[in-house]
Amino acid sequence: MPKVVISGYYGFNNIGDEAILKGLIDGIKDFNQDTEIVVLSQYPEFTSKKHNVRSIKRMNLFSIIKEIKDCDLLVSGGGSLLQDVTSKRSILYYIAIINIAKILNKKVMIYSQGIGPVNKKYNRNILKRVLNKVDFINVRDENSKQELVDMGIEKDILVTMDTVFGIKKPDIEIGKEILRDINIDFEKKIVGLSIRPWKNNKQIVTEISKVCESLVEEYDYQVLFIPFHFYADSSIIKDIYKNIDKKYRENVFVLDKYLYVDEYISLVGNLDFLIGMRLHALIFSVLMGVPVVGLSYDPKINNFLNFIEKNEVISILNINFNDIMNEVKCLIDNIDDERALISKKKDEFREITDIHNKVLMDLIENRGEYFGKN
Incomplete structure (x- = not known):
């Protein structure tokens, strides 16, 4: 059974980010109901109850390393995680989680993210070093792609849409x-x-x-x-x-x-x-x-x-x-x-969100089909 660890701004009572998480989980489950999902959250019990997944404390380093160590893929996103305008420190947290996964030789997908603005030179440099090591980068708009290109990111970058458009419409x-x-x-x-x-x-x-x-x-x-x-x-x-x-x-x-x-x-x-x-x-x-x-x-x-x-x-x-x-x-x-x-x-937009979810499953299942690779 494949296992995915998800890192994002979850468990903070922000309905936009909770919707992103729902869209991400729905997207994974649409492709493979058996996928084990573990979410890093500020309030793990809340996240587990609302999304019917396992969840751990987002600042518990020991638990994070333990979960990433036996996962198939770390998903970073979605949302506006990699920016230093609304918070000066959070960008370093998300970069650190990505770096832990790469140190442990795990695949990493940057998922449906809005990048920037990233104003501090130090943050731009460290982001360049870390993101050039990840396995796949997916952003939700062309401006985010350009921001990464301007930083010196040399990876292919897939532009799609916010993953919320993958949510099933409620009654x-x-x-x-x-x-x-x-x-x-x-x-x-x-x-x-x-x-x-x-x-x-x-x-x-x-x-x-x-x-x-x-x-x-x-x-x-x-x-x-x-x-x-x-x-x-x-x-x-x-x-x-x-x-x-x-x-x-x-x-x-x-x-x-x-x-x-x-x-x-x-x-x-x-x-x-x-x-x-x-x-x-x-x-x-x-x-x-x-x-x-x-x-x-x-x-x-x-x-x-x-x-x-x-x-x-x-x-x-x-x-x-x-x-x-x-x-x-x-x-x-x-x-x-x-x-x-x-x-x-x-x-x-619904059709576009299906693209990044297929890429995600290709990464999990080692099919190598993303960007036409066989």
């Missing part, structure tokens, strides 16, 4: 039940908002508050705030809610309980459209055929919006009520075309 009724619990009126339209804290929180609170008021007053929408990284996002969402004029608040709702992957995805599937900062809020929307307006705080958002032919990107550092509402008006005026485009992209 839409799951989300409907959650919306009923918070008293959403299904006779009215619903717009979702995914907002995260950033450097200019006060400006975000001011501008998003005005957006909510306009959506309620001018378009008769119900507004639903959805915290995708529950504890991290809840504070700024509360600040926005308090800043909204009281006369509009009866049509503004805040999801105040932690959900898991299928529940979030199903919930998003009940929206008319979504305005989002979080990458996986946008990805969940496309997965469920829901149009989006993206607010970018990171190149990964720009990259994804370009994938879905959204070339007018609103920067969160220059966030402005008028810019957002211009995009919203354009989307509403062309809603049928937007839905058709999103549906087409969703199908394309």
Whole structure:
């Protein structure tokens, strides 16, 4: 029975990363149900329960070495692991795990990752040395590939998509039940908002508050705030809610309980459209055929919006009520075309994710078929 060890940002209550893990596990199991999977996690019991796999503490070096020692493949990813913007130390952790596997003469796959930005010269140099030793590199966008090429990575690099597009779509009724619990009126339209804290929180609170008021007053929408990284996002969402004029608040709702992957995805599937900062809020929307307006705080958002032919990107550092509402008006005026485009992209992305999952199984089973090798 083949064995895979998975390293990533798992067990931290970030629904985007948990969705990545689900997509990865679903992809492996689709090809071989018997594969043993071990996940490095901050909370192993939580990960084991949610994903029905074995899990160990991500900082327990002895256990990590023990599991990697008898595995067939270490998978590093997916997500934005190899960057030094949101954290200065985490990149060294992920590089160290990869290096342990190569020291133990194990195969390593960089899986569906968004690379960079990597700004520190030391980090770029060590990443170059380590990644040139791995067996296969798969990234989720062309900019990530270019970042690696610029570092001096000499390996072939496969560009596909975020592995979340490989998730099986959940029943839409799951989300409907959650919306009923918070008293959403299904006779009215619903717009979702995914907002995260950033450097200019006060400006975000001011501008998003005005957006909510306009959506309620001018378009008769119900507004639903959805915290995708529950504890991290809840504070700024509360600040926005308090800043909204009281006369509009009866049509503004805040999801105040932690959900898991299928529940979030199903919930998003009940929206008319979504305005989002979080990458996986946008990805969940496309997965469920829901149009989006993206607010970018990171190149990964720009990259994804370009994938879905959204070339007018609103920067969160220059966030402005008028810019957002211009995009919203354009989307509403062309809603049928937007839905058709999103549906087409969703199908394309699903086919692309099958490619990196096949590569993964080729590596595990020593078939040598990846990149045409026999």
